Amino acid sequence: MRASELAALVGGTLHGSDRSIQGVAPAHTAGPDQLAFATRGTPGAAGVLLARETAPDRTVVVVDDPRLAFAVALQTLFPSVHPPGVQPGAFVHPSAALGAGVAVYPGAYVGPGCILGDRVVIHPNAVLYPGVIVGPDTVVHAGAVLGADGFAYAAGPQGPVKMPQLGGLRVGARVEVGTNTCVDRGALADTVLADDCKLDDLVLVGHNCQLERAVLLAGQVGLAGSTQVGAGVIIGGQAGTTEHTEVGAGARIAAGAGLHKPVPPGATVMGRPARPAGEARRMWALVRRLPDLWSELKALRRRVEALEASV
Amino acid sequence: MRASELAALVGGTLHGSDRSIQGVAPAHTAGPDQLAFATRGTPGAAGVLLARETAPDRTVVVVDDPRLAFAVALQTLFPSVHPPGVQPGAFVHPSAALGAGVAVYPGAYVGPGCILGDRVVIHPNAVLYPGVIVGPDTVVHAGAVLGADGFAYAAGPQGPVKMPQLGGLRVGARVEVGTNTCVDRGALADTVLADDCKLDDLVLVGHNCQLERAVLLAGQVGLAGSTQVGAGVIIGGQAGTTEHTEVGAGARIAAGAGLHKPVPPGATVMGRPARPAGEARRMWALVRRLPDLWSELKALRRRVEALEASV
Amino acid sequence: MRASELAALVGGTLHGSDRSIQGVAPAHTAGPDQLAFATRGTPGAAGVLLARETAPDRTVVVVDDPRLAFAVALQTLFPSVHPPGVQPGAFVHPSAALGAGVAVYPGAYVGPGCILGDRVVIHPNAVLYPGVIVGPDTVVHAGAVLGADGFAYAAGPQGPVKMPQLGGLRVGARVEVGTNTCVDRGALADTVLADDCKLDDLVLVGHNCQLERAVLLAGQVGLAGSTQVGAGVIIGGQAGTTEHTEVGAGARIAAGAGLHKPVPPGATVMGRPARPAGEARRMWALVRRLPDLWSELKALRRRVEALEASV
Numbered sequence: 001m002r003a004s005e006l007a008a009l010v011g012g013t014l015h016g017s018d019r020s021i022q023g024v025a026p027a028h029t030a031g032p033d034q035l036a037f038a039t040r041g042t043p044g045a046a047g048v049l050l051a052r053e054t055a056p057d058r059t060v061v062v063v064d065d066p067r068l069a070f071a072v073a074l075q076t077l078f079p080s081v082h083p084p085g086v087q088p089g090a091f092v093h094p095s096a097a098l099g100a101g102v103a104v105y106p107g108a109y110v111g112p113g114c115i116l117g118d119r120v121v122i123h124p125n126a127v128l129y130p131g132v133i134v135g136p137d138t139v140v141h142a143g144a145v146l147g148a149d150g151f152a153y154a155a156g157p158q159g160p161v162k163m164p165q166l167g168g169l170r171v172g173a174r175v176e177v178g179t180n181t182c183v184d185r186g187a188l189a190d191t192v193l194a195d196d197c198k199l200d201d202l203v204l205v206g207h208n209c210q211l212e213r214a215v216l217l218a219g220q221v222g223l224a225g226s227t228q229v230g231a232g233v234i235i236g237g238q239a240g241t242t243e244h245t246e247v248g249a250g251a252r253i254a255a256g257a258g259l260h261k262p263v264p265p266g267a268t269v270m271g272r273p274a275r276p277a278g279e280a281r282r283m284w285a286l287v288r289r290l291p292d293l294w295s296e297l298k299a300l301r302r303r304v305e306a307l308e309a310s311v
Numbered sequence: 312m313r314a315s316e317l318a319a320l321v322g323g324t325l326h327g328s329d330r331s332i333q334g335v336a337p338a339h340t341a342g343p344d345q346l347a348f349a350t351r352g353t354p355g356a357a358g359v360l361l362a363r364e365t366a367p368d369r370t371v372v373v374v375d376d377p378r379l380a381f382a383v384a385l386q387t388l389f390p391s392v393h394p395p396g397v398q399p400g401a402f403v404h405p406s407a408a409l410g411a412g413v414a415v416y417p418g419a420y421v422g423p424g425c426i427l428g429d430r431v432v433i434h435p436n437a438v439l440y441p442g443v444i445v446g447p448d449t450v451v452h453a454g455a456v457l458g459a460d461g462f463a464y465a466a467g468p469q470g471p472v473k474m475p476q477l478g479g480l481r482v483g484a485r486v487e488v489g490t491n492t493c494v495d496r497g498a499l500a501d502t503v504l505a506d507d508c509k510l511d512d513l514v515l516v517g518h519n520c521q522l523e524r525a526v527l528l529a530g531q532v533g534l535a536g537s538t539q540v541g542a543g544v545i546i547g548g549q550a551g552t553t554e555h556t557e558v559g560a561g562a563r564i565a566a567g568a569g570l571h572k573p574v575p576p577g578a579t580v581m582g583r584p585a586r587p588a589g590e591a592r593r594m595w596a597l598v599r600r601l602p603d604l605w606s607e608l609k610a611l612r613r614r615v616e617a618l619e620a621s622v
Numbered sequence: 623m624r625a626s627e628l629a630a631l632v633g634g635t636l637h638g639s640d641r642s643i644q645g646v647a648p649a650h651t652a653g654p655d656q657l658a659f660a661t662r663g664t665p666g667a668a669g670v671l672l673a674r675e676t677a678p679d680r681t682v683v684v685v686d687d688p689r690l691a692f693a694v695a696l697q698t699l700f701p702s703v704h705p706p707g708v709q710p711g712a713f714v715h716p717s718a719a720l721g722a723g724v725a726v727y728p729g730a731y732v733g734p735g736c737i738l739g740d741r742v743v744i745h746p747n748a749v750l751y752p753g754v755i756v757g758p759d760t761v762v763h764a765g766a767v768l769g770a771d772g773f774a775y776a777a778g779p780q781g782p783v784k785m786p787q788l789g790g791l792r793v794g795a796r797v798e799v800g801t802n803t804c805v806d807r808g809a810l811a812d813t814v815l816a817d818d819c820k821l822d823d824l825v826l827v828g829h830n831c832q833l834e835r836a837v838l839l840a841g842q843v844g845l846a847g848s849t850q851v852g853a854g855v856i857i858g859g860q861a862g863t864t865e866h867t868e869v870g871a872g873a874r875i876a877a878g879a880g881l882h883k884p885v886p887p888g889a890t891v892m893g894r895p896a897r898p899a900g901e902a903r904r905m906w907a908l909v910r911r912l913p914d915l916w917s918e919l920k921a922l923r924r925r926v927e928a929l930e931a932s933v
Contacts (some may be wrong), residue, residue: 067785078788089713091399106713123749125418125747127418127436127454129453143767151529154379156382160525161379162487166389176784180454180804182489182513189340204511204513204530204548213781219773222548224566238860242566272583286602287905290601290909293601293604294915296608297919297922300615304929311622420728420764438746438764454747459764464838465693470796474692475693493801493824515823533859553859553877569877584906597913598909604915611922615926618929
């Protein structure tokens, strides 16, 4: 690809010579023919850089959103290729229905009645329990497990009695499920991951959770049963929810937060238990000032004692 | 199944017509022949509902414990069926001993010397390291790993020196192990999960932990080595313990709690570090009132200043 | 092995008869021919015990570091044996390069271009994505996934746009990776685990993390992308970092801690957000004393009121 082609691809403006792009590298190590990424130090406000930033003959493509342009450029330069078909060592139940171009890697298991849309990729050793429905262009990474039973027991006289998990799991299009992530099927109704949701590694999504479009769950997030997450929500790593929590569209949940009540749309919350970010930061600052509070109190007591002695 | 048969099964009382049950659905969508579940809006205090709640001809089975009755009814209506035997693509070491009706799914691995009780189910890609003993009617979900080495190293001059993990892992009857959950073998003695323990997905049970009967561990719980958990304890999601923690029978541990000292039997604790629930709630309330505390202190200082000026 | 041989192996001093060692057991159950471990109750300050501690004819090997000596003794008495070669049911891509004595268990997947050093062990159902490099004597436990894509998306007008993950993953010598642990490949540069790192189960190491020598990560730790961890750092279970966090060599991170800024070398930190251990303990103590603070404030106010009345 030439720099001019890149500029056309990402809707940017080319500055410098129209050189050929031979690869990609971090900005501080990129050679004269390698694509690099930078957001400053460019002639414009932001740019996707060609060649080392400090090179006198650098070639620059200036764009509005360099991160997005870089992603698009890399997808074009390094397309993801998966051999279509069921590879030896994979298990696909005869009753499963696979769309065009589906790739199932060795060791993966696709249970009875599963339906996989076009170009779905199932990486090695991922498991789809019976009846899971997966939309087109979705990627399930190695070791992920979709559609296992949710965690539900009734207290019985001889011990916990399992509540059969009879619902399904529907996963939308262009979803990405990280390695060893677990998404459980519903109890009666379905668990749902809408289009464009992205789940990092070791995430847990409990039964009957409903994730609307383009929700991002970072690593080790745990959503308890029936959590509802609005479109575009981003949840940081190791955060968790209690059952039936509602998270409004566009909310931002900080890493490690613990949610146990509704989060309004667009809110940013942090801490465990979670609070609005500003309030949480003020609380932490006040906790750090507790020694000052004691000092002030003692100083005031001394002044009161002095007054008492003088009256 | 007819409604009268259901009533007999769960020890309830039938009200309304003795209709046939054709399936199950959430209460708000159930049709006239579908079993639903409700705890209110019924003629009695609680009930398992047949047919839509608002239907004039509704059929109701009133029971003492509707959740338990619903679980029993669903288990009868939708029995869990697993084809007995070792399926192609599974690996079972010749020295392993399998009871009657054991089902081993494709991709599962059962190592040398393992002993599996009757009707044990090993889901796809679960792994049992050598010598793991599993009681009857236990279910191991996809990707779970039983009996791997615990995490133990001695500090040596050239780096950490592995402490060989020579103990075993004994799992009782009717245990359920969630997807991608990891239960490590013991260091010298055994790790033990007693009968009726239920572990959700992505749980970690370290070496030499001892779980008594009917312990419930929600998703992503982590028990450090040698944690002892009494019968009937329930631990919420993402909670964790430090090594050698003892949790008394019947205790309730809130989601996200961090335990580093003994929890008395029957206690409810929360927070990280964990405290008795009442104390933790009071502390959080007091932290939220820290701005008030500063205000009060400042107001008092102004009054002292006024007094000092007037004396 | 005789007790005298053990003493020579671990550089210790033999006290008592030179008996033969027939096995190993916890100190409180060890029989007269079994190796046990104790750090007190021995003639010297510390020791590796032979035979039951209370036996009149006990045999004791006194050493400087009994835990290290015990690890060395157990490794000699119970060497870890793995059948070399690729077992049936494993998948190793033809372009992968395997050193001498490599053992690949059933269900494991080794992708194109992977390079495995001598004596590497890949346990059942572990997955190595393309191009992962693993040093000699490293052990990858069941279900672990090395080299999957990191979690990176650019916000696009139609939803998240995947940032292709083009870096690699380099794992050093004598590393141990726990069950179902996930270590992602780099975005452009490589993710690196240096020699002697030890990762427990269900750990997440994000893209471009750099772990120097002998880092220990306990269960369920989550390192966000580009975390840098110095040599010899120990991170407790369920702790986490935000992106680009730097942890200095030799630091100790308590279980459950949340790191979002640099940790100096050798520091001990705890809490979420993490603080130096002493400061965190003082803060928690002060929070517990909040009721006292309110009481003191009220008492002082009463004294001020009395003064105001008397002036």
